[in-house]
Amino acid sequence: MNHIPMRMNAPAVRPQKMTRRALAKQQTREKVLQSARDLFIERGYEGATIRDIARAAGMSTGAVFASFTDKTELFDAILNDDFAALQDPMQDALVNGKTTREALVGMFGAAYRAHADQLPLIQAALAASWTRTPEAERLRRESLRPIRALVIQALERGVEHGELAARVDLRLVADMLWDLYLAGYRPAAFDGLSVENQTERLAQRIDVILAALKA
Amino acid sequence: MNHIPMRMNAPAVRPQKMTRRALAKQQTREKVLQSARDLFIERGYEGATIRDIARAAGMSTGAVFASFTDKTELFDAILNDDFAALQDPMQDALVNGKTTREALVGMFGAAYRAHADQLPLIQAALAASWTRTPEAERLRRESLRPIRALVIQALERGVEHGELAARVDLRLVADMLWDLYLAGYRPAAFDGLSVENQTERLAQRIDVILAALKA
Incomplete structure:
Protein backbone atom coordinates (compact mmCIF):
# COMPACT_ATOMS: atom_id res chain seq x y z
CA MET A 1 0.00 0.00 0.00
CA ASN A 2 1.38 3.32 -1.01
CA HIS A 3 0.83 6.04 1.55
CA ILE A 4 2.03 8.88 -0.65
CA PRO A 5 -1.21 10.29 -1.96
CA MET A 6 -1.86 11.77 -5.34
CA ARG A 7 -2.03 15.52 -5.44
CA MET A 8 -5.69 15.93 -4.67
CA ASN A 9 -5.77 19.64 -3.99
CA ALA A 10 -8.60 21.36 -5.77
CA PRO A 11 -7.17 23.57 -8.50
CA ALA A 12 -7.60 27.29 -7.86
CA VAL A 13 -11.18 27.60 -8.99
CA ARG A 14 -11.77 30.50 -11.33
CA PRO A 15 -14.62 29.76 -13.68
CA GLN A 16 -13.82 30.53 -17.29
CA LYS A 17 -16.86 32.70 -17.77
CA MET A 18 -17.73 35.02 -14.94
CA THR A 19 -20.29 37.72 -15.08
CA ARG A 20 -18.74 41.17 -14.90
CA ARG A 21 -20.44 41.60 -11.54
CA ALA A 22 -19.08 38.35 -10.12
CA LEU A 23 -15.62 39.18 -11.42
CA ALA A 24 -15.71 42.63 -9.79
CA LYS A 25 -16.82 41.05 -6.53
CA GLN A 26 -13.97 38.58 -6.60
CA GLN A 27 -11.44 41.29 -7.41
CA THR A 28 -12.73 43.34 -4.47
CA ARG A 29 -12.39 40.33 -2.20
CA GLU A 30 -8.82 39.68 -3.28
CA LYS A 31 -7.88 43.33 -2.89
CA VAL A 32 -9.32 43.35 0.64
CA LEU A 33 -7.46 40.13 1.51
CA GLN A 34 -4.15 41.55 0.29
CA SER A 35 -4.55 44.85 2.15
CA ALA A 36 -5.64 43.04 5.30
CA ARG A 37 -2.69 40.66 5.11
CA ASP A 38 -0.25 43.56 4.74
CA LEU A 39 -1.77 45.45 7.66
CA PHE A 40 -2.01 42.41 9.95
CA ILE A 41 1.68 41.72 9.29
CA GLU A 42 2.55 45.37 9.91
CA ARG A 43 0.36 46.06 12.95
CA GLY A 44 -0.87 42.72 14.28
CA TYR A 45 -4.48 41.64 14.50
CA GLU A 46 -5.62 44.10 17.16
CA GLY A 47 -3.74 46.98 15.57
CA ALA A 48 -5.42 46.82 12.16
CA THR A 49 -9.00 48.06 11.93
CA ILE A 50 -11.50 47.43 9.15
CA ARG A 51 -11.31 51.18 8.47
CA ASP A 52 -7.53 50.97 7.97
CA ILE A 53 -7.91 47.92 5.77
CA ALA A 54 -10.55 49.62 3.63
CA ARG A 55 -8.42 52.75 3.27
CA ALA A 56 -5.36 50.73 2.26
CA ALA A 57 -7.47 48.88 -0.33
CA GLY A 58 -8.79 52.20 -1.63
CA MET A 59 -12.44 51.43 -0.87
CA SER A 60 -15.18 52.18 1.65
CA THR A 61 -15.65 50.13 4.84
CA GLY A 62 -19.06 49.20 3.37
CA ALA A 63 -17.32 47.58 0.40
CA VAL A 64 -15.18 45.53 2.81
CA PHE A 65 -18.25 44.41 4.75
CA ALA A 66 -19.86 43.32 1.46
CA SER A 67 -17.16 40.63 1.27
CA PHE A 68 -16.58 39.79 4.94
CA THR A 69 -18.91 39.85 7.95
CA ASP A 70 -16.21 41.07 10.35
CA MET B 1 24.58 14.83 45.03
CA ASN B 2 21.03 15.49 45.98
CA HIS B 3 19.10 17.35 43.32
CA ILE B 4 16.02 17.95 45.43
CA PRO B 5 16.54 21.49 46.67
CA MET B 6 15.54 22.93 49.99
CA ARG B 7 12.47 25.09 49.93
CA MET B 8 14.06 28.37 49.04
CA ASN B 9 11.00 30.42 48.25
CA ALA B 10 11.07 33.78 49.90
CA PRO B 11 8.39 33.91 52.62
CA ALA B 12 5.53 36.26 51.81
CA VAL B 13 7.13 39.50 52.89
CA ARG B 14 4.90 41.59 55.09
CA PRO B 15 6.98 43.71 57.41
CA GLN B 16 5.75 43.64 60.98
CA LYS B 17 5.55 47.40 61.25
CA MET B 18 4.10 49.17 58.27
CA THR B 19 3.16 52.77 58.22
CA ARG B 20 -0.58 53.27 57.92
CA ARG B 21 0.06 54.76 54.49
CA ALA B 22 2.11 51.79 53.25
CA LEU B 23 -0.47 49.36 54.59
CA ALA B 24 -3.29 51.18 52.80
CA LYS B 25 -1.27 51.15 49.60
CA GLN B 26 -0.72 47.40 49.85
CA GLN B 27 -4.37 46.75 50.59
CA THR B 28 -5.34 48.79 47.55
CA ARG B 29 -2.92 46.84 45.42
CA GLU B 30 -4.30 43.50 46.62
CA LYS B 31 -7.88 44.62 46.09
CA VAL B 32 -7.06 45.70 42.53
CA LEU B 33 -5.31 42.39 41.84
CA GLN B 34 -8.29 40.38 43.07
CA SER B 35 -10.85 42.39 41.05
CA ALA B 36 -8.66 42.24 37.96
CA ARG B 37 -8.21 38.49 38.32
CA ASP B 38 -11.98 37.97 38.62
CA LEU B 39 -12.70 40.14 35.59
CA PHE B 40 -9.94 38.64 33.41
CA ILE B 41 -11.34 35.18 34.19
CA GLU B 42 -14.88 36.36 33.44
CA ARG B 43 -14.22 38.47 30.32
CA GLY B 44 -10.71 37.67 29.11
CA TYR B 45 -7.87 40.14 28.83
CA GLU B 46 -9.29 42.32 26.06
CA GLY B 47 -12.76 42.32 27.57
CA ALA B 48 -11.80 43.79 30.95
CA THR B 49 -10.97 47.50 31.04
CA ILE B 50 -9.16 49.40 33.80
CA ARG B 51 -12.44 51.25 34.33
CA ASP B 52 -14.30 47.94 34.92
CA ILE B 53 -11.56 46.73 37.26
CA ALA B 54 -11.64 49.98 39.26
CA ARG B 55 -15.44 49.85 39.53
CA ALA B 56 -15.38 46.21 40.70
CA ALA B 57 -12.75 47.11 43.32
CA GLY B 58 -14.87 50.06 44.45
CA MET B 59 -12.28 52.70 43.62
CA SER B 60 -11.40 55.31 41.02
CA THR B 61 -9.33 54.52 37.92
CA GLY B 62 -6.78 56.96 39.35
CA ALA B 63 -6.39 54.74 42.41
CA VAL B 64 -5.73 51.76 40.13
CA PHE B 65 -3.12 53.70 38.19
CA ALA B 66 -1.41 54.59 41.47
CA SER B 67 -0.59 50.88 41.84
CA PHE B 68 -0.09 49.79 38.21
CA THR B 69 1.16 51.68 35.15
CA ASP B 70 -1.24 49.96 32.76
Whole structure:
Protein backbone atom coordinates (compact mmCIF):
# COMPACT_ATOMS: atom_id res chain seq x y z
CA MET A 1 0.00 0.00 0.00
CA ASN A 2 1.38 3.32 -1.01
CA HIS A 3 0.83 6.04 1.55
CA ILE A 4 2.03 8.88 -0.65
CA PRO A 5 -1.21 10.29 -1.96
CA MET A 6 -1.86 11.77 -5.34
CA ARG A 7 -2.03 15.52 -5.44
CA MET A 8 -5.69 15.93 -4.67
CA ASN A 9 -5.77 19.64 -3.99
CA ALA A 10 -8.60 21.36 -5.77
CA PRO A 11 -7.17 23.57 -8.50
CA ALA A 12 -7.60 27.29 -7.86
CA VAL A 13 -11.18 27.60 -8.99
CA ARG A 14 -11.77 30.50 -11.33
CA PRO A 15 -14.62 29.76 -13.68
CA GLN A 16 -13.82 30.53 -17.29
CA LYS A 17 -16.86 32.70 -17.77
CA MET A 18 -17.73 35.02 -14.94
CA THR A 19 -20.29 37.72 -15.08
CA ARG A 20 -18.74 41.17 -14.90
CA ARG A 21 -20.44 41.60 -11.54
CA ALA A 22 -19.08 38.35 -10.12
CA LEU A 23 -15.62 39.18 -11.42
CA ALA A 24 -15.71 42.63 -9.79
CA LYS A 25 -16.82 41.05 -6.53
CA GLN A 26 -13.97 38.58 -6.60
CA GLN A 27 -11.44 41.29 -7.41
CA THR A 28 -12.73 43.34 -4.47
CA ARG A 29 -12.39 40.33 -2.20
CA GLU A 30 -8.82 39.68 -3.28
CA LYS A 31 -7.88 43.33 -2.89
CA VAL A 32 -9.32 43.35 0.64
CA LEU A 33 -7.46 40.13 1.51
CA GLN A 34 -4.15 41.55 0.29
CA SER A 35 -4.55 44.85 2.15
CA ALA A 36 -5.64 43.04 5.30
CA ARG A 37 -2.69 40.66 5.11
CA ASP A 38 -0.25 43.56 4.74
CA LEU A 39 -1.77 45.45 7.66
CA PHE A 40 -2.01 42.41 9.95
CA ILE A 41 1.68 41.72 9.29
CA GLU A 42 2.55 45.37 9.91
CA ARG A 43 0.36 46.06 12.95
CA GLY A 44 -0.87 42.72 14.28
CA TYR A 45 -4.48 41.64 14.50
CA GLU A 46 -5.62 44.10 17.16
CA GLY A 47 -3.74 46.98 15.57
CA ALA A 48 -5.42 46.82 12.16
CA THR A 49 -9.00 48.06 11.93
CA ILE A 50 -11.50 47.43 9.15
CA ARG A 51 -11.31 51.18 8.47
CA ASP A 52 -7.53 50.97 7.97
CA ILE A 53 -7.91 47.92 5.77
CA ALA A 54 -10.55 49.62 3.63
CA ARG A 55 -8.42 52.75 3.27
CA ALA A 56 -5.36 50.73 2.26
CA ALA A 57 -7.47 48.88 -0.33
CA GLY A 58 -8.79 52.20 -1.63
CA MET A 59 -12.44 51.43 -0.87
CA SER A 60 -15.18 52.18 1.65
CA THR A 61 -15.65 50.13 4.84
CA GLY A 62 -19.06 49.20 3.37
CA ALA A 63 -17.32 47.58 0.40
CA VAL A 64 -15.18 45.53 2.81
CA PHE A 65 -18.25 44.41 4.75
CA ALA A 66 -19.86 43.32 1.46
CA SER A 67 -17.16 40.63 1.27
CA PHE A 68 -16.58 39.79 4.94
CA THR A 69 -18.91 39.85 7.95
CA ASP A 70 -16.21 41.07 10.35
CA LYS A 71 -12.48 41.22 11.01
CA THR A 72 -12.45 37.68 12.40
CA GLU A 73 -13.83 36.24 9.17
CA LEU A 74 -11.29 38.21 7.16
CA PHE A 75 -8.45 36.99 9.37
CA ASP A 76 -9.60 33.37 9.11
CA ALA A 77 -9.82 33.60 5.32
CA ILE A 78 -6.18 34.72 5.20
CA LEU A 79 -5.05 31.95 7.56
CA ASN A 80 -6.98 29.30 5.65
CA ASP A 81 -5.23 30.40 2.45
CA ASP A 82 -1.90 30.13 4.25
CA PHE A 83 -2.55 26.64 5.60
CA ALA A 84 -3.81 25.48 2.20
CA ALA A 85 -0.58 26.86 0.71
CA LEU A 86 1.51 24.66 3.06
CA GLN A 87 0.01 21.50 1.64
CA ASP A 88 2.08 21.35 -1.57
CA PRO A 89 5.55 22.11 -0.18
CA MET A 90 4.97 19.76 2.75
CA GLN A 91 3.85 16.98 0.45
CA ASP A 92 6.91 17.51 -1.75
CA ALA A 93 9.13 17.24 1.33
CA LEU A 94 7.34 14.03 2.32
CA VAL A 95 7.86 12.49 -1.14
CA ASN A 96 11.49 13.60 -1.31
CA GLY A 97 12.52 12.63 2.22
CA LYS A 98 14.51 9.40 2.09
CA THR A 99 14.15 8.71 5.81
CA THR A 100 11.38 9.58 8.27
CA ARG A 101 13.65 12.18 9.81
CA GLU A 102 14.41 13.74 6.45
CA ALA A 103 10.71 13.80 5.57
CA LEU A 104 9.59 15.36 8.86
CA VAL A 105 12.38 17.92 9.05
CA GLY A 106 11.77 18.78 5.40
CA MET A 107 8.02 19.14 5.92
CA PHE A 108 8.13 21.37 8.97
CA GLY A 109 11.13 23.26 7.58
CA ALA A 110 9.09 24.02 4.46
CA ALA A 111 6.29 25.34 6.67
CA TYR A 112 8.70 27.57 8.61
CA ARG A 113 10.15 28.84 5.34
CA ALA A 114 6.71 29.62 3.93
CA HIS A 115 5.93 31.74 7.00
CA ALA A 116 9.31 33.41 7.44
CA ASP A 117 8.29 36.74 5.93
CA GLN A 118 5.01 36.97 7.79
CA LEU A 119 5.89 36.04 11.34
CA PRO A 120 3.67 38.74 12.91
CA LEU A 121 0.67 37.23 11.12
CA ILE A 122 1.51 33.77 12.48
CA GLN A 123 2.01 35.20 15.98
CA ALA A 124 -1.38 36.90 15.76
CA ALA A 125 -2.93 33.60 14.60
CA LEU A 126 -1.35 31.66 17.46
CA ALA A 127 -2.52 34.30 19.92
CA ALA A 128 -6.05 34.31 18.51
CA SER A 129 -6.21 30.50 18.56
CA TRP A 130 -6.31 30.61 22.39
CA THR A 131 -9.25 32.91 22.82
CA ARG A 132 -11.63 31.98 20.03
CA THR A 133 -14.99 30.25 20.24
CA PRO A 134 -15.17 26.44 20.31
CA GLU A 135 -16.72 26.64 16.84
CA ALA A 136 -13.76 28.65 15.51
CA GLU A 137 -11.43 26.08 17.10
CA ARG A 138 -13.35 23.28 15.38
CA LEU A 139 -12.93 24.97 12.01
CA ARG A 140 -9.25 25.57 12.71
CA ARG A 141 -8.72 21.86 13.38
CA GLU A 142 -10.71 21.01 10.27
CA SER A 143 -8.49 23.18 8.11
CA LEU A 144 -5.38 21.56 9.61
CA ARG A 145 -6.59 18.03 8.98
CA PRO A 146 -4.88 17.54 5.57
CA ILE A 147 -1.53 18.66 6.97
CA ARG A 148 -1.92 16.45 10.03
CA ALA A 149 -2.62 13.57 7.64
CA LEU A 150 0.71 14.22 5.89
CA VAL A 151 2.58 14.00 9.21
CA ILE A 152 0.84 10.73 10.04
CA GLN A 153 1.74 9.42 6.58
CA ALA A 154 5.41 10.21 7.12
CA LEU A 155 5.33 8.14 10.34
CA GLU A 156 3.36 5.28 8.75
CA ARG A 157 5.85 5.11 5.91
CA GLY A 158 8.65 4.85 8.48
CA VAL A 159 6.88 1.86 10.04
CA GLU A 160 6.31 0.22 6.64
CA HIS A 161 9.97 0.63 5.76
CA GLY A 162 10.91 -1.09 9.02
CA GLU A 163 12.56 2.11 10.24
CA LEU A 164 10.11 2.75 13.08
CA ALA A 165 8.26 0.41 15.43
CA ALA A 166 4.59 1.27 15.84
CA ARG A 167 4.57 0.71 19.57
CA VAL A 168 2.85 4.05 20.07
CA ASP A 169 -0.29 5.45 18.47
CA LEU A 170 1.09 7.37 15.50
CA ARG A 171 -1.66 9.98 15.71
CA LEU A 172 -0.52 10.77 19.23
CA VAL A 173 3.03 11.19 17.94
CA ALA A 174 1.85 13.34 15.01
CA ASP A 175 0.01 15.65 17.40
CA MET A 176 3.10 15.96 19.60
CA LEU A 177 5.18 16.87 16.55
CA TRP A 178 2.59 19.45 15.53
CA ASP A 179 2.58 21.08 18.98
CA LEU A 180 6.38 21.18 19.00
CA TYR A 181 6.38 22.64 15.49
CA LEU A 182 4.04 25.45 16.62
CA ALA A 183 6.12 26.11 19.75
CA GLY A 184 9.06 26.57 17.38
CA TYR A 185 7.67 29.90 16.22
CA ARG A 186 8.50 31.41 19.61
CA PRO A 187 12.29 31.63 19.22
CA ALA A 188 11.79 32.86 15.66
CA ALA A 189 9.48 35.61 16.88
CA PHE A 190 11.39 36.68 19.98
CA ASP A 191 15.02 35.67 19.43
CA GLY A 192 15.23 36.34 15.71
CA LEU A 193 16.16 32.73 14.97
CA SER A 194 16.70 32.18 11.23
CA VAL A 195 14.56 29.63 9.39
CA GLU A 196 17.61 27.34 9.25
CA ASN A 197 18.20 27.53 13.01
CA GLN A 198 14.49 27.25 13.71
CA THR A 199 14.38 24.08 11.61
CA GLU A 200 17.57 22.69 13.18
CA ARG A 201 16.09 23.28 16.64
CA LEU A 202 12.96 21.35 15.69
CA ALA A 203 15.10 18.62 14.11
CA GLN A 204 16.73 17.99 17.51
CA ARG A 205 13.28 17.59 19.03
CA ILE A 206 12.18 15.31 16.20
CA ASP A 207 15.24 13.17 16.94
CA VAL A 208 14.07 12.69 20.55
CA ILE A 209 10.62 11.61 19.38
CA LEU A 210 11.99 9.27 16.71
CA ALA A 211 14.37 7.67 19.25
CA ALA A 212 11.26 6.55 21.14
CA LEU A 213 9.94 4.85 17.98
CA LYS A 214 13.18 3.26 16.79
CA ALA A 215 12.56 -0.20 15.39
CA MET B 1 24.58 14.83 45.03
CA ASN B 2 21.03 15.49 45.98
CA HIS B 3 19.10 17.35 43.32
CA ILE B 4 16.02 17.95 45.43
CA PRO B 5 16.54 21.49 46.67
CA MET B 6 15.54 22.93 49.99
CA ARG B 7 12.47 25.09 49.93
CA MET B 8 14.06 28.37 49.04
CA ASN B 9 11.00 30.42 48.25
CA ALA B 10 11.07 33.78 49.90
CA PRO B 11 8.39 33.91 52.62
CA ALA B 12 5.53 36.26 51.81
CA VAL B 13 7.13 39.50 52.89
CA ARG B 14 4.90 41.59 55.09
CA PRO B 15 6.98 43.71 57.41
CA GLN B 16 5.75 43.64 60.98
CA LYS B 17 5.55 47.40 61.25
CA MET B 18 4.10 49.17 58.27
CA THR B 19 3.16 52.77 58.22
CA ARG B 20 -0.58 53.27 57.92
CA ARG B 21 0.06 54.76 54.49
CA ALA B 22 2.11 51.79 53.25
CA LEU B 23 -0.47 49.36 54.59
CA ALA B 24 -3.29 51.18 52.80
CA LYS B 25 -1.27 51.15 49.60
CA GLN B 26 -0.72 47.40 49.85
CA GLN B 27 -4.37 46.75 50.59
CA THR B 28 -5.34 48.79 47.55
CA ARG B 29 -2.92 46.84 45.42
CA GLU B 30 -4.30 43.50 46.62
CA LYS B 31 -7.88 44.62 46.09
CA VAL B 32 -7.06 45.70 42.53
CA LEU B 33 -5.31 42.39 41.84
CA GLN B 34 -8.29 40.38 43.07
CA SER B 35 -10.85 42.39 41.05
CA ALA B 36 -8.66 42.24 37.96
CA ARG B 37 -8.21 38.49 38.32
CA ASP B 38 -11.98 37.97 38.62
CA LEU B 39 -12.70 40.14 35.59
CA PHE B 40 -9.94 38.64 33.41
CA ILE B 41 -11.34 35.18 34.19
CA GLU B 42 -14.88 36.36 33.44
CA ARG B 43 -14.22 38.47 30.32
CA GLY B 44 -10.71 37.67 29.11
CA TYR B 45 -7.87 40.14 28.83
CA GLU B 46 -9.29 42.32 26.06
CA GLY B 47 -12.76 42.32 27.57
CA ALA B 48 -11.80 43.79 30.95
CA THR B 49 -10.97 47.50 31.04
CA ILE B 50 -9.16 49.40 33.80
CA ARG B 51 -12.44 51.25 34.33
CA ASP B 52 -14.30 47.94 34.92
CA ILE B 53 -11.56 46.73 37.26
CA ALA B 54 -11.64 49.98 39.26
CA ARG B 55 -15.44 49.85 39.53
CA ALA B 56 -15.38 46.21 40.70
CA ALA B 57 -12.75 47.11 43.32
CA GLY B 58 -14.87 50.06 44.45
CA MET B 59 -12.28 52.70 43.62
CA SER B 60 -11.40 55.31 41.02
CA THR B 61 -9.33 54.52 37.92
CA GLY B 62 -6.78 56.96 39.35
CA ALA B 63 -6.39 54.74 42.41
CA VAL B 64 -5.73 51.76 40.13
CA PHE B 65 -3.12 53.70 38.19
CA ALA B 66 -1.41 54.59 41.47
CA SER B 67 -0.59 50.88 41.84
CA PHE B 68 -0.09 49.79 38.21
CA THR B 69 1.16 51.68 35.15
CA ASP B 70 -1.24 49.96 32.76
CA LYS B 71 -3.34 46.85 32.18
CA THR B 72 -0.34 44.88 30.94
CA GLU B 73 1.55 45.43 34.20
CA LEU B 74 -1.52 44.40 36.18
CA PHE B 75 -1.96 41.25 34.08
CA ASP B 76 1.72 40.32 34.46
CA ALA B 77 1.55 40.78 38.24
CA ILE B 78 -1.33 38.28 38.39
CA LEU B 79 0.46 35.77 36.18
CA ASN B 80 3.68 36.09 38.17
CA ASP B 81 1.74 35.32 41.35
CA ASP B 82 0.24 32.27 39.65
CA PHE B 83 3.56 30.92 38.44
CA ALA B 84 5.13 31.50 41.85
CA ALA B 85 2.23 29.55 43.36
CA LEU B 86 3.04 26.53 41.14
CA GLN B 87 6.48 26.18 42.66
CA ASP B 88 5.43 24.47 45.93
CA PRO B 89 2.97 21.86 44.59
CA MET B 90 5.34 21.02 41.72
CA GLN B 91 8.23 20.58 44.11
CA ASP B 92 6.12 18.35 46.36
CA ALA B 93 5.23 16.20 43.34
CA LEU B 94 8.92 15.98 42.43
CA VAL B 95 9.87 14.87 45.96
CA ASN B 96 7.01 12.38 46.18
CA GLY B 97 7.37 10.87 42.69
CA LYS B 98 9.02 7.45 43.01
CA THR B 99 9.89 7.26 39.31
CA THR B 100 10.69 9.96 36.76
CA ARG B 101 7.30 9.35 35.17
CA GLU B 102 5.52 9.68 38.49
CA ALA B 103 7.41 12.88 39.26
CA LEU B 104 6.76 14.51 35.88
CA VAL B 105 3.10 13.50 35.65
CA GLY B 106 2.62 14.62 39.24
CA MET B 107 4.33 17.96 38.63
CA PHE B 108 2.44 18.91 35.50
CA GLY B 109 -0.79 17.45 36.87
CA ALA B 110 -0.41 19.71 39.92
CA ALA B 111 0.00 22.70 37.60
CA TYR B 112 -3.12 21.75 35.61
CA ARG B 113 -5.04 21.33 38.87
CA ALA B 114 -3.91 24.73 40.16
CA HIS B 115 -5.22 26.38 36.98
CA ALA B 116 -8.43 24.37 36.56
CA ASP B 117 -10.72 27.06 37.91
CA GLN B 118 -9.13 29.90 35.96
CA LEU B 119 -8.73 28.51 32.46
CA PRO B 120 -9.79 31.75 30.74
CA LEU B 121 -6.97 33.57 32.52
CA ILE B 122 -4.46 30.97 31.32
CA GLN B 123 -5.85 31.16 27.79
CA ALA B 124 -5.50 34.95 27.87
CA ALA B 125 -1.92 34.55 29.13
CA LEU B 126 -1.05 32.07 26.39
CA ALA B 127 -2.60 34.36 23.79
CA ALA B 128 -0.77 37.42 25.12
CA SER B 129 2.53 35.53 25.22
CA TRP B 130 2.60 35.51 21.39
CA THR B 131 2.22 39.21 20.80
CA ARG B 132 4.22 40.86 23.58
CA THR B 133 7.45 42.79 23.34
CA PRO B 134 10.77 40.91 23.43
CA GLU B 135 11.35 42.48 26.86
CA ALA B 136 8.04 41.07 28.18
CA GLU B 137 9.02 37.68 26.76
CA ARG B 138 12.38 37.90 28.53
CA LEU B 139 10.64 38.60 31.86
CA ARG B 140 8.18 35.74 31.20
CA ARG B 141 11.05 33.30 30.70
CA GLU B 142 12.77 34.67 33.79
CA SER B 143 9.70 34.01 35.93
CA LEU B 144 9.45 30.46 34.55
CA ARG B 145 13.07 29.65 35.31
CA PRO B 146 12.50 28.06 38.78
CA ILE B 147 9.80 25.76 37.38
CA ARG B 148 11.95 24.82 34.41
CA ALA B 149 14.71 23.99 36.90
CA LEU B 150 12.37 21.56 38.69
CA VAL B 151 11.64 19.72 35.42
CA ILE B 152 15.35 19.44 34.67
CA GLN B 153 15.90 18.11 38.23
CA ALA B 154 13.30 15.39 37.72
CA LEU B 155 15.17 14.25 34.60
CA GLU B 156 18.60 14.47 36.26
CA ARG B 157 17.37 12.38 39.16
CA GLY B 158 16.15 9.77 36.67
CA VAL B 159 19.65 9.62 35.19
CA GLU B 160 21.26 9.38 38.64
CA HIS B 161 18.95 6.52 39.59
CA GLY B 162 19.97 4.69 36.41
CA GLU B 163 16.42 4.94 35.11
CA LEU B 164 17.24 7.24 32.19
CA ALA B 165 20.23 7.46 29.89
CA ALA B 166 21.50 11.00 29.39
CA ARG B 167 22.07 10.58 25.69
CA VAL B 168 20.18 13.79 24.98
CA ASP B 169 20.62 17.25 26.46
CA LEU B 170 18.19 17.21 29.39
CA ARG B 171 17.44 20.92 29.01
CA LEU B 172 16.25 20.24 25.47
CA VAL B 173 13.97 17.50 26.82
CA ALA B 174 12.70 19.75 29.64
CA ASP B 175 11.80 22.43 27.11
CA MET B 176 9.94 19.88 24.97
CA LEU B 177 7.99 18.73 28.03
CA TRP B 178 7.16 22.33 28.88
CA ASP B 179 5.87 23.07 25.38
CA LEU B 180 3.76 19.90 25.43
CA TYR B 181 2.44 20.82 28.87
CA LEU B 182 1.33 24.24 27.58
CA ALA B 183 -0.27 22.70 24.49
CA GLY B 184 -2.26 20.54 26.89
CA TYR B 185 -4.38 23.54 27.89
CA ARG B 186 -6.03 23.49 24.46
CA PRO B 187 -8.25 20.40 24.94
CA ALA B 188 -9.08 21.64 28.44
CA ALA B 189 -10.14 25.00 27.04
CA PHE B 190 -12.00 23.82 23.95
CA ASP B 191 -13.10 20.24 24.63
CA GLY B 192 -13.87 20.58 28.32
CA LEU B 193 -11.31 17.89 29.25
CA SER B 194 -11.23 17.31 33.02
CA VAL B 195 -7.97 17.84 34.89
CA GLU B 196 -7.64 14.04 35.20
CA ASN B 197 -8.02 13.49 31.46
CA GLN B 198 -5.82 16.45 30.67
CA THR B 199 -3.12 14.96 32.91
CA GLU B 200 -3.59 11.46 31.45
CA ARG B 201 -3.24 12.88 27.94
CA LEU B 202 0.04 14.56 28.90
CA ALA B 203 1.18 11.35 30.63
CA GLN B 204 0.92 9.51 27.29
CA ARG B 205 3.13 12.15 25.71
CA ILE B 206 5.58 11.99 28.61
CA ASP B 207 5.79 8.23 28.03
CA VAL B 208 6.89 8.83 24.43
CA ILE B 209 9.62 11.23 25.55
CA LEU B 210 10.81 8.92 28.34
CA ALA B 211 10.95 5.97 25.95
CA ALA B 212 13.59 7.92 24.03
CA LEU B 213 15.67 8.27 27.20
CA LYS B 214 15.28 4.74 28.53
CA ALA B 215 18.51 3.48 30.07
